[in-house]
Amino acid sequence: xxxxxQTQPGMFVQEKEAVTLDCTYDTxxxxxGLFWYKQPSSGEMIFLIYQGSYxxxxxxxGRYSLNFQKAxxxxxxxxxxxxxxxxxxxxxxxxxYSSASKIIFGSGTRLxxxx
Amino acid sequence: xxxxxxxxxxxxxxKGKDVELRCDPISGHTAxxxxxQSLGQGLEFLIYFQGNSAPDKSGLPSDRFSAxxxxxxxxxxxxxxxxxxxxxxxxxxxxxxxxxxGNTIYFGEGSWLTVV
Numbered sequence: 001x002x003x004x005x006q007t008q009p010g011m012f013v014q015e016k017e018a019v020t021l022d023c024t025y026d027t028x029x030x031x032x033g034l035f036w037y038k039q040p041s042s043g044e045m046i047f048l049i050y051q052g053s054y055x056x057x058x059x060x061x062g063r064y065s066l067n068f069q070k071a072x073x074x075x076x077x078x079x080x081x082x083x084x085x086x087x088x089x090x091x092x093x094x095x096x097y098s099s100a101s102k103i104i105f106g107s108g109t110r111l112x113x114x115x
Numbered sequence: 116x117x118x119x120x121x122x123x124x125x126x127x128x129x130k131g132k133d134v135e136l137r138c139d140p141i142s143g144h145t146a147x148x149x150x151x152q153s154l155g156q157g158l159e160f161l162i163y164f165q166g167n168s169a170p171d172k173s174g175l176p177s178d179r180f181s182a183x184x185x186x187x188x189x190x191x192x193x194x195x196x197x198x199x200x201x202x203x204x205x206x207x208x209x210x211x212x213x214x215x216x217g218n219t220i221y222f223g224e225g226s227w228l229t230v231v
Binding site: 035045102104108 | 156158160208225
């Protein structure tokens, strides 16, 4: 069975500060991938960053980085120098690479950036 | 088209009516997913198709919900005898089989269903 947990339903952060959004997961698959998506108020799902379970280095994409701690089964998203446009819902997701593994999502964290 | 296409974008239906929601995935994507998102909530997995394999229907909330995928491409999600609690955005997504860093899942814009 697979499970994704996001324990922060909402967060407020001052503009230009860094923010960490928590995500823990559980899976029996040896090989899996972890994703973060952003969903602004418009409703679209925007892919941010991906981390493979066998990747040795933490993934980075611009201001986004993924703090991957495999032994702790955590995949926290770090946003550096937050901007007002970062205000949105953020979802952590996982896919196990067994023969037929669906992608499951966490419950999300609503991030609000204060000017 | 280049992206995942869903129709209708908005649907208002009366309680008890049947509705069909359509998803046209990205060409060449073998995996197709349906999710449901209620207002302000997370994404609830409904069903997953992968190539010619039997679909994973473990997320369908009741037997009023069904989905099919014809010819490995277009998918239709059908909700029979709709209830007010079915009101939500129904999101479709597609990916290549592996959905790794270069081939993540891509979402459509969703079908907003309102049952009155």
